[in-house]
Amino acid sequence: MDIVNAFSGHNVVFILEGFLVTLKVAFFAIVLSFIIGCIVGTLRYTRMPVVSPVLAVLVELIRNLPLLLIIFFTRFALPDIGIKLGVENSAIVGLAVFEAAMISEIVRSGLASIDKGQIEAARSSGLGYTRTLWHIVLPQGLRRMMPPMVSQFISLLKDTSLAIVISLPDLMHNAKIVIGQSYNYTIPILALVALLYFAVNYALSLAARRMENKLT
Template sequence: MKDFIDAYSWINLRYLLEGLWITVLVSIASIAGSYVIGSILGVIRYVNIKIVSPVVGVIIDIIRNLPLLLIIFFTYFGLPNLGFRPSSVWATILAMIIFESTMIAEIVRSGIVAVDPGQMEGARANGLSYSQALFKIILPQAMKKMLPALVSQFISLIKDTSLATIIVLPDLMHNAQIVYGQNTTYILPMFLMIAIMYFIVCYALSLVSRGLEKRLS
């Protein structure tokens, strides 16, 4: 019990909270960027633009089948060889956006495909152009279908930020390692606190998604 009390001193908790703040900031930026780019890529794959859609599809398939850790290594260690030297924070955000965009693209494409084809036919029959029917009729319905998968992907993204500890991202996992590295008896208390903090963030996101589902239903 004494180990837990000492491990949860204000200094240690404040250090963990600083790491949690970095985790949240990286996650928010990555979610926003990957959602925008992934949605665009998903629509491009669905509408089947000549040459463009097949090329986008190949790129998505390649990136989706690469380890996220490899992409993190590339953005942090590889980009400097190309003249761009991002910090560990920006390297993580960039890697997350690259990887998660491909995942979201498939979710978006699948969500659109899941909408009854008759919806498009009916919209076109009522005088809407293809793009109008897609963005005003199909996508709003697809959003309801893809929301659970999107939230699940975003939760995975939040947890995957811990991989960036290997490039010294000062996130929750990294800061916890610093704390229990100074005193190995703090390992269990730190792991417990990490689990609680990740749970709070991820569960909060799931609550937001439930609210959105109710509003969309």
């Protein structure tokens, strides 16, 4: 084990550059999956004819596919139908699609957990269905959804490591290159990678716990 050379300035900078790519991909994937998941989950909750059943099928299909397969698809299959994405964008789209399916279930379940008595009271007071959904159901539902959503986003951050298969220059990819320089770098570099993942995920975990405490 060669700690000194493993943590040379060049190697540490290279690892941190990969970590920034990981954070970047995770951030945009989280934003996209949140937006898409909220829209899909809300549409499923409303049980719109045709739309809701079709979305239900798509969500179940995506949820039951390996994330690795979806990442491969966005990188290597989409170009065959004229959609060409770079490595980073392929990873973002693949992660966002998969996580959006998960988020949509959280949203649908969260909205469904709201007491129907409140909805009936709002409707009887003259509020339309859309305004009831927007002013009564969504605000309460979102508060209940946030802790499981944060947990899902933690999983997303860890899942970015799967994009190594499409050569995304992320944390794991760069760590693999550094380790390739010398077998003696393996333990120090993997320890650094673990520390970086842990630091971000633990911070998100603390945020999720605080949200849960506020809601209870």
